[in-house]
Amino acid sequence: MRFAPPPTVRVAEHPGGMNQVLARSFNERLIMSLLLQHDGMTRLQLGRESGLSAQTISVIVRALERDNLVSKGEAVRGRIGPPTTPISLNPNGAFSIGIHVDRRAIEATIINFVGVPVAQKRSAITTFDVQNVRDALIGMVDTLLGELTATQKALVAGIGLTFPQRFEAEEEQEQAVLAYDFEQDLRAHSGLEVVIQDDVTAAASAETLYGQAKRMDDLLFCYASKDLKPRLILGGRIYTGSNPQIPICDCQTWNLTAQNLESVATRDDLGVQRWIQQVVSKTVDLVHDLGTFASVPEMILSAPVPTTVIDELVSRIASKISIDLSVTGSRFGPNALAIGAAIMPIQTRFTANTL
Amino acid sequence: MRSVLCYGDSNTYGQTTANKPDDRYPHDVRWPGVLRGLIGNEWLVIEEGLSGRTTVSNDEIEGPEKNGRTYLRPCIMSHKPLDLIIIMLGTNDLKVRFNKTPCEIAMGIGALVTDIKAMPAGVEGKIPEILIVAPPPTALDLKEWSDVFLGAQEKSRALAREYERIAEAHEVHFFDAGLVVNSSDEDGFHLDVQAHKDLGHAIAEEIAAIGWPDQSD
Numbered sequence: 001m002r003f004a005p006p007p008t009v010r011v012a013e014h015p016g017g018m019n020q021v022l023a024r025s026f027n028e029r030l031i032m033s034l035l036l037q038h039d040g041m042t043r044l045q046l047g048r049e050s051g052l053s054a055q056t057i058s059v060i061v062r063a064l065e066r067d068n069l070v071s072k073g074e075a076v077r078g079r080i081g082p083p084t085t086p087i088s089l090n091p092n093g094a095f096s097i098g099i100h101v102d103r104r105a106i107e108a109t110i111i112n113f114v115g116v117p118v119a120q121k122r123s124a125i126t127t128f129d130v131q132n133v134r135d136a137l138i139g140m141v142d143t144l145l146g147e148l149t150a151t152q153k154a155l156v157a158g159i160g161l162t163f164p165q166r167f168e169a170e171e172e173q174e175q176a177v178l179a180y181d182f183e184q185d186l187r188a189h190s191g192l193e194v195v196i197q198d199d200v201t202a203a204a205s206a207e208t209l210y211g212q213a214k215r216m217d218d219l220l221f222c223y224a225s226k227d228l229k230p231r232l233i234l235g236g237r238i239y240t241g242s243n244p245q246i247p248i249c250d251c252q253t254w255n256l257t258a259q260n261l262e263s264v265a266t267r268d269d270l271g272v273q274r275w276i277q278q279v280v281s282k283t284v285d286l287v288h289d290l291g292t293f294a295s296v297p298e299m300i301l302s303a304p305v306p307t308t309v310i311d312e313l314v315s316r317i318a319s320k321i322s323i324d325l326s327v328t329g330s331r332f333g334p335n336a337l338a339i340g341a342a343i344m345p346i347q348t349r350f351t352a353n354t355l
Numbered sequence: 356m357r358s359v360l361c362y363g364d365s366n367t368y369g370q371t372t373a374n375k376p377d378d379r380y381p382h383d384v385r386w387p388g389v390l391r392g393l394i395g396n397e398w399l400v401i402e403e404g405l406s407g408r409t410t411v412s413n414d415e416i417e418g419p420e421k422n423g424r425t426y427l428r429p430c431i432m433s434h435k436p437l438d439l440i441i442i443m444l445g446t447n448d449l450k451v452r453f454n455k456t457p458c459e460i461a462m463g464i465g466a467l468v469t470d471i472k473a474m475p476a477g478v479e480g481k482i483p484e485i486l487i488v489a490p491p492p493t494a495l496d497l498k499e500w501s502d503v504f505l506g507a508q509e510k511s512r513a514l515a516r517e518y519e520r521i522a523e524a525h526e527v528h529f530f531d532a533g534l535v536v537n538s539s540d541e542d543g544f545h546l547d548v549q550a551h552k553d554l555g556h557a558i559a560e561e562i563a564a565i566g567w568p569d570q571s572d
Contacts, residue, residue, distance in 0.1 A: 044566025054484055054565050058528045062519070085564045 027052060029352040031060050032089070035070065036351060037214050040086035061087055069093040069113070069350075089113050094350070095152055097144050097159045097192070098342025099137060100199055103128060103167050103174075108140050109338040110147060110156075113346070115210030119147040120335060129173045130180045137161075137182055141190050158193035158345030159186055162202045162337060165243060195344040199223075202340030203302055203332075204231040204238055209343050209351070212300050212328045219298040220290060220325075223336070224279045224313070226254035230286055232294070246286065248278045261305045276309070280316045287321050295324070302330035304337070357567065358399040360434050361387040362427065363443040365545060366490065367404025372541035384548055389555025394562065401434050409447045410463030416452065427467055428474065436478045439562065442467055443488035443532065445514055446544055449507035457510050461517035468525045484565060486528040488558070489515035491536050491550075497543035504544065530561045 030050050034041060041049070043057045050057070064070040071090040094113040099106060103125075110119040121143055123136055145153055161182060167174040183194045197205075204221040207213040213221070213233070221231045227245040231238055249257065257275045260266040287299065301314055310329035318327045332339045361367050369385030371378050382388045382402075391400040407417045411424040420426065423444050431437065444467070447453075448460040455463075468485055477483035492511040497504045515531040522529035535557040536550040546554065 042566050043564055044568065047566055048568075053526075055526045055528055058565065059523050059526050062523075062529065085560070 025060075026352060027056065028060050028063065029350060031057070031064070032069065033351040035087065035089045036209060040088045042086050046087070067093070091116065092152070092155070094155050094157050094346065095148065096157045096342045096345045097141065098162070098202075098338045098340065098344070099140055099159065100162045100337040100341050101133060101137070101177075102164065102337075106133075106136050106140055107335060107338040108144055109335055109342050110144050111210075111339060111342045111346075115206075115339070115343065117335065117339065117342075119144060120338070128167075128177065130176050133177050134180070134182060134185055137186060138189050141186060145190070156192060157349045158195060159190065160202065160341035160344035161186065161194060161196045162199040162341040162344075163196070165198045165200075165245070193345060193349075195348055197341070197344055198243070199337045199340060200229040200231055200243070201238055201240070202344055203330075203336045204233060204340070205347060206332065206336065206340040206343045207300050207302070207330060208233065208236065208238075209347060210339075211330060211332060213298070216298045218296045219300060220287070220296050221300050221302070222283055222286070224248065224283070224301065224303040225258070226251060228279065228282045228286065230290075232290070232296070234294075234296075246282050248282060249275060258304065261309060267309070276313060276316070279303070279313055280320065283313075283317050284320045287317075287325060291322075297325065299325055299327045300330055301327060302332065302336045304334040307331070307333060356399055357397060357438040357570070358401060358434065358436070359390075359439040359441060359562065360401045360403055360431065360437050361390070361441050361443070362423070362430065363404045363441075363488075364408040364423075364447055364490075365404065365406035366446065367402065367443055368406050369404065369551065370406050370545050372539040372545045372547050380548065380551065384551055386546070386551045386555040386558065389552050390558055390562075393555065393559040398438075398562075401437075403430055403434075407447055408444060409453065410444045410460060411466050412448060412453050412455075412463070414447075414452075421447070424463075424467060424470065427470055431471065431474060431476045435474075435476045437476050437483045438478060438567075439484045439486060439565070440471055440476070441486045441488060441558065443490055445518070446490045446493070446511070449493070449510055450503050451505040451507075452503075457513035457517045460510075460514060461521040464518060465521045465525055468521070468527055472525075484528060485525075486530060486558075486561060486565075487518055487522045489518040489529070489531045489533060491533040491538050491546075494538045494540050494543040496540070500543055507544075528561070528565060530557070532557070 031046055034046055034049050043061060047054055047057050068090050070087050091112045091114045095110055097110050099108045105122055105124045108121045109117045111117050121140060123140055125132055125136055163178060183196055186194045200223045203223055207221060213219055217236050219233050221233060223229045226249060227247050229245050253271060257271050260269045260272045303310060314327050314329040330336055369380040371380055387400050387402040407421045408423045409421055412422060413419055414421040442464060445460045448455050448463060464487055471485055472482050493507050495508050515533055519529050532554055535553050536546060538544045539547040
């Protein structure tokens, strides 16, 4: 039996901001993961899903409330029985910066704790070398932080940085960019944690955290642009294998297609139609190939194109494959890769899932 | 039917703020009665309030029966099995004769929690759920009680925080009654009729929020 004064725990009067978040216990992360998956859960539901006791849930929820990470929902009076109070994540409880580096530009976003972008920026890179990319990254971080109030800045969980696995052309400078430690520079400049990942893997995790795959365990995620880049997610984990890139068109064609896709007027362009057709046929082939050794019930398609184009791709793919696989279009839109980058700090700090 | 034991002091007993016949509110006015009115079809609400009850101290002036620790075990044994035990104590520990800091008063609550956890007082030999309720701070003017409660005004304002720490350390439920009620200005430390009503409603919400699986019987 212990009669010493209790240890100082987190108390409302001494909020420690994000620093404390590092020390989030596994159980707290488990509860936050559940709240990320479901909009509003009662303590009873949290207990059932997590296997934790009611009193443990109660302690955790109070700690999360104190740190403003969850907000108590309105009491909902059920038809029978006493009121239950669903708990949801507080959208303004944390923010995260995501930056995706491409050959020609940097795409960046800030998302809130429920994955909604609160700011989006883009800056072109004229000369693609380490110095330019580094300057553009630091400038971008400053621009993004400038979008936030002082209170919001204190709640930034970190910076997620993504790069393609390889750039479009294999040149010396590009290899140098991939090899350079931007993580270190950004951390020193901003004082924030920096997490690096390849772009498509991050976009796939974004779907499982905030997107269409929230409650799916097994699925195939495909990102289509110049290439078709698939990721297989089994049991909620992204399978990190050889990460194939299936070519769809060459670089020049893609750049032209991407431009034409932006406007409705040029969407009937022959090149666009050919790209759509290629994405459909390569995806269908991929699904058939995959089906020979693994079957997944769901597929999510993401591409840097308008939603209407995603919908067209989805319906054309769906008509050509078995009904046992349901196809869904990503709702992140052209910014999917930046959102993918932004989810990483949230994932590493708040959830029980690790890639 | 579930059962909840409301273990407390005069503010659970229903001591009136001003002198009245019997000095006690009728049963349906006291907060456990209000609670019964709200959840009584599913819960047996057991009232165990005693004026002057402390957390763990013998009271040389008011008598040994005021010690909340010695009565807790027999009390629980007479009412078990219990689904939930609510403890709202600590106001009397603020009396200057006990010379306790807010932290020590909270440690007294912790001792009661330890005692409960050492008994198979719950259903099917389990430990019941425990809800610690921090009493509201005293009024700044304690009237004729000012000497008895010397320094209590400040100490009582630190209780909720210390109780929350204890609740956290022991992994039990916690509610700060000061969020919904104030001590009456009439005598400085008792609850008036409206406060009993508000507290009863708040406790009902807290009980519901804990979450209770459907009973199969």
